Amino acid sequence: MTEAQVINPAMPGNRVLRFTAFLFGGVAYLTFLFTILYAIGFVSGLVVPKAIDTGANSGIFEAIIVNLALMSLFAVQHSVMARKSFKHWWTQFIPKSVERSTYVLCASLTLLLLFWQWSPMPAVIWSIQEPEMAMVIATLSFVGWVIVFTSTFLINHFELFGLHQVANNLVAREMPPPVFRTPFFYRFVRHPIYLGFIIAFWAAPTMSAGHLLFAAVTTAYIFVGIMLEERDLVGMFGDEYRRYRERVSMLFPWYKRS
Ligand SMILES: C[S@@+](CC[C@H](N)C(=O)[O-])C[C@H]1O[C@@H](n2cnc3c(N)ncnc32)[C@H](O)[C@@H]1O
Structure with missing residues (x-):
């Protein structure tokens, strides 16, 4: 970008950029929407062509290695690209306005790779035989997904997934500074999105070995993610976040422990 383009946002070249x-932000957002909807089908085994318990069977050890590698790839991408130092380095090469969209796109593509290459491990760990009880558990998993979606809107859905940034950039408006929010679920737990994922992954009427591996590793990753995220949140919001941490539970409303 030339100096003239930076100074004069009305220049035609700048408008094209x-x-x-x-457009890039829109594509990244649509990819995210497709990925999260696919994730619901992948975990629940409904609708999608390749779910957590379907696909060609390989040996158990091979499946464990492949699945751990896929989950590690996602964990590294997702946590490294979310750090301030990475963003600082990365925005030397890409415009700041698309940094979040790039993150969202990379996370979505890494997850789609995981869904595609996941090796099923079909051994059954538990299976609820009673149809009513199985239905309750399946509904609970769906409630987990609803908590995830609702919570993204409670803090700022469009900023979380990069659309706010590219829309503001389109009309040459600066992004406002980050705002600390504690509405609704955030009054009871500090991480309702992550709690929603945990519920969605563990509430399975039939739990296969592969599903259990997925639920256990993602839950462990969520705890590591929380540690890193809270360090950043303290850096951003200081004492306001420290006081919030003292007052509100991390994941389970009835269990207050920082
Ligand atoms: C994927 S969201 C997860 C939010 C939260 N950990 C949860 O589980 O609901 C991560 C982003 O949310 C932001 N965030 C987390 N808690 C927040 C809050 N109370 N208010 C505003 N932003 C928040 C973080 O800075 C980060 O950019």
């Missing part, structure tokens, strides 16, 4: 960034 802004519009391209906006």
